[in-house]
Amino acid sequence: MGVSPGRPVNTDFSSPDEAQLAAAICPVNAILAQGKSALVDPGKCVHCLRCRWGIPTPMNWDAGYEWARPSAGNGEGATFPASFSKSLHIMVVDAGDCGACLHEVKQLNNPLYNMHRLGFFFTATPRAADLLLVVGPVSENMRGALQKSWEAMPSTRRVMAVGSCAISGGVFGRSFMCAGGVGSVLPVNFEVPGNPPPPLAILHGLLMATGRKPATKSEPVAEGRS
Ligand code: SF4
Structure with missing residues (x-):
């Protein structure tokens, strides 16, 4: 698939x-x-x-897709308790995304990836959200909204940075208009590398966050030169 x-x-x-x-x-x-x-x-x-x-x-x-990993610093022990494993509500914030990662995230809702059958649901309100999924580097225009969203979430909140820009700032880096990766603003618990990561990699991240899949190895094993 x-x-x-x-x-x-x-x-x-x-x-x-x-x-x-x-x-x-x-x-x-x-x-x-x-x-x-x-x-x-x-x-x-x-x-x-x-x-x-x-x-x-x-x-x-x-050529695989199991790319998700716990974030250095805040990832250890951040896996959701078992009661969240079949019902996780996700709020997506576009902090300055070019549209690519957001597009891949949207695919999770289509009949092919159908994340509902795995117990994952999008929500538009931070008060109902368990996971804050952030795409894009943190632009200055979105910094305040991102922080307010996180502060409004219940205390079991976790943060997932999806895509290289959300993790490290990517090609945008840091500037007077960009804070770089989400980790410079919020405590990130999980990361899904990729530019953009395909929907299966994001699904791997969600399954990892709920303890249903192991994280990828920190140093992927090479599979042979082609
Ligand atoms: S594909 Fe290779 S050269 Fe391009 S950004 Fe990734 S590591 Fe660097």
Whole structure:
């Protein structure tokens, strides 16, 4: 069901020069060269594919979709109690999204992904929301609304950053009009990397947040160069 664009994963090259080349071509510094290895930060990667198509020896690529992970700092122990596992209400806030991640989130409601059958529901009011799902970097115009939404939620609230911009600021970074990732404004508990993450990756995040799926490994295992 569904499709995944895949994503680059940590790659061992045959020489340090190849690893340096991969790091140098990344427009958002998502690749760190360490000797012959190139390590990818999924929370920064914007899926430009340069490290796959733009260099002689491409990075390894993971074709899966189980990308969600607990956030560093606030993710440990943040899984919802079991009573939420079949009924979780989600408020979505677009904090400055380009439209891509929001579009993928909207797909969860269609008959293909049909998140209702898994016990996930959207709500427009923060007082009825268990999870604040944020897409986009935090623009200054949305900073106040985002904070007010979080403050109005019940105390069992959790925050999920969906997409590289929500996690790290992505290509927008920080500026006088942008606070960067959601973590600079609110305590983020879960992250779903991707630019945008496909609906299945977001579903993986929701299942992980409710304890029904394990988190992805922090360093994805390379599956072979292609
Ligand atoms: S796909 Fe693009 S942004 Fe992602 S790691 Fe490769 S070069 Fe960097």
